[in-house]
Amino acid sequence: MPKGDSRYSFWILKKTTKFLSYIMITLKYSKLLYLIICFLGNVITPCYSENSLVLKYQHPATNFGEALPIGNGRLGAMVYGDVFKEKLSINDDTFWSGEPKNWNNPKAKDVLPQIRKALGKGEHQLADQLAKQMQGPYNQSYQPLANIDIAFEENGTPTEYVRELDLNRAIAKVSYKIGDVTYKRSYFSSFPNQVIVLRLEADKPGALNFNMGISGKHQRKVFINDNLIEAYGKAPKHVDPNYLNTENPVVYDNLDEGKGMNYTACLQIAETDGKIIPFKDKLQIKNATSTTIYFAARTSFNGFDKSPSVQGANCKKRTYDDLEKLEGITYNALLDTHISDYQTLFNRLDFSLGEEEDNRYIEMYFDSFKKGENNYLPVLAFQMGRYLAISGSRPHSQALNLQGIWNENIRPLWSSNYTVNINTQMNYWPILPTNLFECNEPLLDLIQEVSQTGKETARINYGCNGWVAHHNIDLWRQSAPVGNYEGEPCWANFSGGGTWLTMHLWEHYLYTQDKVFLQERAYPILKGAVEFLVDWLQKDVEGFYVPPYAVSTEANFITPNGYQGSCAKESAEDIALNGELFLNFIATCDTLGIRDALYYKTKDLLQHTRPYWIDPEGKIQEWMEIGLDRPKGYNKNHLSHLIGFHPGRHLIAQNNPDYIQAVKRTLELFEPGPSSGGWNLAWKISFWARMRNAGKSYEFIRRSMERLSPNLLSGGTNFQIDANMGYVAGVCEMLAQSHNLNEQGLMVIELLPALPKEWPSGHIYGLRIRGGFEIDMEWKDAKITKLVIKNDRHQGNPSIEIVMNGKRFVKQIPYQSKTMII
Numbered sequence: 001m002p003k004g005d006s007r008y009s010f011w012i013l014k015k016t017t018k019f020l021s022y023i024m025i026t027l028k029y030s031k032l033l034y035l036i037i038c039f040l041g042n043v044i045t046p047c048y049s050e051n052s053l054v055l056k057y058q059h060p061a062t063n064f065g066e067a068l069p070i071g072n073g074r075l076g077a078m079v080y081g082d083v084f085k086e087k088l089s090i091n092d093d094t095f096w097s098g099e100p101k102n103w104n105n106p107k108a109k110d111v112l113p114q115i116r117k118a119l120g121k122g123e124h125q126l127a128d129q130l131a132k133q134m135q136g137p138y139n140q141s142y143q144p145l146a147n148i149d150i151a152f153e154e155n156g157t158p159t160e161y162v163r164e165l166d167l168n169r170a171i172a173k174v175s176y177k178i179g180d181v182t183y184k185r186s187y188f189s190s191f192p193n194q195v196i197v198l199r200l201e202a203d204k205p206g207a208l209n210f211n212m213g214i215s216g217k218h219q220r221k222v223f224i225n226d227n228l229i230e231a232y233g234k235a236p237k238h239v240d241p242n243y244l245n246t247e248n249p250v251v252y253d254n255l256d257e258g259k260g261m262n263y264t265a266c267l268q269i270a271e272t273d274g275k276i277i278p279f280k281d282k283l284q285i286k287n288a289t290s291t292t293i294y295f296a297a298r299t300s301f302n303g304f305d306k307s308p309s310v311q312g313a314n315c316k317k318r319t320y321d322d323l324e325k326l327e328g329i330t331y332n333a334l335l336d337t338h339i340s341d342y343q344t345l346f347n348r349l350d351f352s353l354g355e356e357e358d359n360r361y362i363e364m365y366f367d368s369f370k371k372g373e374n375n376y377l378p379v380l381a382f383q384m385g386r387y388l389a390i391s392g393s394r395p396h397s398q399a400l401n402l403q404g405i406w407n408e409n410i411r412p413l414w415s416s417n418y419t420v421n422i423n424t425q426m427n428y429w430p431i432l433p434t435n436l437f438e439c440n441e442p443l444l445d446l447i448q449e450v451s452q453t454g455k456e457t458a459r460i461n462y463g464c465n466g467w468v469a470h471h472n473i474d475l476w477r478q479s480a481p482v483g484n485y486e487g488e489p490c491w492a493n494f495s496g497g498g499t500w501l502t503m504h505l506w507e508h509y510l511y512t513q514d515k516v517f518l519q520e521r522a523y524p525i526l527k528g529a530v531e532f533l534v535d536w537l538q539k540d541v542e543g544f545y546v547p548p549y550a551v552s553t554e555a556n557f558i559t560p561n562g563y564q565g566s567c568a569k570e571s572a573e574d575i576a577l578n579g580e581l582f583l584n585f586i587a588t589c590d591t592l593g594i595r596d597a598l599y600y601k602t603k604d605l606l607q608h609t610r611p612y613w614i615d616p617e618g619k620i621q622e623w624m625e626i627g628l629d630r631p632k633g634y635n636k637n638h639l640s641h642l643i644g645f646h647p648g649r650h651l652i653a654q655n656n657p658d659y660i661q662a663v664k665r666t667l668e669l670f671e672p673g674p675s676s677g678g679w680n681l682a683w684k685i686s687f688w689a690r691m692r693n694a695g696k697s698y699e700f701i702r703r704s705m706e707r708l709s710p711n712l713l714s715g716g717t718n719f720q721i722d723a724n725m726g727y728v729a730g731v732c733e734m735l736a737q738s739h740n741l742n743e744q745g746l747m748v749i750e751l752l753p754a755l756p757k758e759w760p761s762g763h764i765y766g767l768r769i770r771g772g773f774e775i776d777m778e779w780k781d782a783k784i785t786k787l788v789i790k791n792d793r794h795q796g797n798p799s800i801e802i803v804m805n806g807k808r809f810v811k812q813i814p815y816q817s818k819t820m821i822i
Helices: 008-026 031-043 108-120 124-132 315-324 331-346 362-370 376-392 423-427 437-462 497-512 515-536 572-592 597-607 657-669 678-690 694-706 721-735
Strands: 054-057 068-071 075-079 085-092 146-152 158-166 171-178 181-190 195-202 208-215 219-225 228-234 262-272 275-279 282-288 290-299 350-352 736-741 747-751 762-769 773-780 783-791 799-804 807-812 817-820
Touching: 054 362, 068 158, 068 171, 068 181, 068 376, 075 181, 075 195, 075 290, 085 195, 085 290, 108 124, 108 437, 146 195, 146 262, 181 331, 195 208, 195 331, 208 219, 208 228, 208 262, 208 290, 228 315, 262 282, 262 315, 282 290, 290 315, 331 376, 350 376, 362 376, 362 694, 376 694, 376 721, 423 437, 423 497, 423 678, 423 721, 437 497, 437 515, 497 515, 497 572, 515 572, 515 597, 572 597, 657 678, 678 694, 678 721, 678 736, 694 721, 721 736, 721 762, 736 762, 736 773, 747 773, 747 783, 783 799
Parallel strands: 747 799
Antiparallel strands: 054 158, 068 075, 075 085, 085 146, 146 208, 158 171, 171 181, 181 195, 195 290, 208 282, 219 228, 228 262, 262 290, 275 282, 350 762, 736 747, 762 773, 773 783, 783 817, 799 807
């Protein structure tokens, strides 16, 4: 291996570590040498080679499923890379249709007892009809912002074309030759500087000639000012969901000062050795060798509870402020700052399945994986998920929506909103285990904000204290049921969205051990969610706390008399979600030393939560009424009745082997068909990993890879980011699990619980587990050969139970230590 290869230092480290290990054995594990090894392990960190983790292509993108995503959390772009007509489609994560509105329904609390009464009589059809009366308006849609259009004047046939996305540095590139001139383009979206940067170059003086402009579906005005193009636009004041067939689905306010989100976008020639010529609404650049271009944009968004048209921020001033901050900064300085910022996050985790990256084009990796010849595609997809997280979710940005931050449609699939009956949650499952704590902040902000709007929904709709959120949330933090009085209750009237989101608060604490966060941010929100359930649930004749009605997310049952419906007395999903909340709130109080009336009430609620049922087929019963089940052949996407098995632990905590067997049976009977959604396949990876069934987990790894588009986004033009993120979470679950406690209350870390035979050797460095620990692990022939556990967050000297290589033992991992286990 040549010294110039950046893997060389890590190769030397491995050889040195192995040599020192032999000496350690000879000297009976000298503490001094152990400290030397730990020191070397900290100083020389693993890194990827210069050519690794690069998605390479031999042709431009022709559609969204081939374009390359870049982003800084707020500003995202899809880069197409055409030789003569380049296009970057741009998004700003605050550019949505609509404004804050009154979505609550005061009539709902009068309907609620009628639903309970109908269900008491077995009148499910009446209950469904009444549930629709409790709904409110649909929420709003995430919008495309603008396009950057660049037309190049070169003539001739391009050769040596390469388009690539460098995951190691978060840069998209294009290069090609025309005649004897080589042209290069580089694109990145800078988080520190909050702009998108374009660099265009030719290797012959004066060979670069092009014109550029800004266009957009919502654009209204364009101005040219010397070296800058300024565009202004306005989002619709209302957009119907894409699944509605309406006469006027997109509604604009014709007045510039009317309702709707405003934006300003600027495209600035920051540096060029060519001549700049304004031409109509474009800028021409003649006879340049290199040109640096900045794209800056801001919207009038000023908070989820403020009108962007009346109380909005000054988007023009904020856009120009972003550009002014760049004055005097060179392109290389911007690039270095961008790479440094990105790699601070990305380089925390290194994953390999023993395959050497050989600089192939992406289609070759798809082909070799399909043939079983190469495992590099799963590694690329894993790190692509982490790349998307860093590019789409950063402090002070919005949370990842259904499409992350990348959307080109005015009426995107499912409004590209926050679907909180699994999709938003799945987006954030891998964030903590893959060492990206900062990327969790936008989700925590969303939960905080919807807990505020949800207080009014709880009070007005249901007469309850606390807060509640339902099926969909948008930028304006709509917390009430959607459906517009006609939506199927199985999705529109789902009231557990907020309860499910609170799981992420306790998980954030488990991974970070941040008691300040737990006390100041998590506890008040958890408390509000419990307060809602205290009022929402009532004791039935059997002594269990039950809801007025329940649904199982996006699933209908069929009654013995043939009615297909949604609303039932209780569902296993409710049992799981409520149980998770009660467990997490009690654990939070225990951690913070809180012993008040709500604490003891929550313990009572947990004690009197109905046990899970096992139905005649041996699976977990979905609705807690005898005779209710999904129709045969009905959709098998949502497995909400298994939430207590994954991502939760409430079902596992019952310590009932019959429940685990029933989960297994449910998974077998709900085997997804060929048309199943990518997020469904991803969820199955984690389910089977918790079952320790490596073969089934790998089956869904394979099926997930088959759904990837050439740009590694799942679903292509029907892209939903949840599948990408759920896949990453599933791989983490296959490699390490930390959700269990043993009989003494110690956390159990199980390593390689679902390692498939296709992955006999590999390593993962920087994987986080609950308890505040980080692990570095290597394995060969399916046996762990190296394990180091770092405790940089859990104060004191905690002990954990480790399960690995067929053995089970307890080990103390002192705070601020790096403990070599093997």
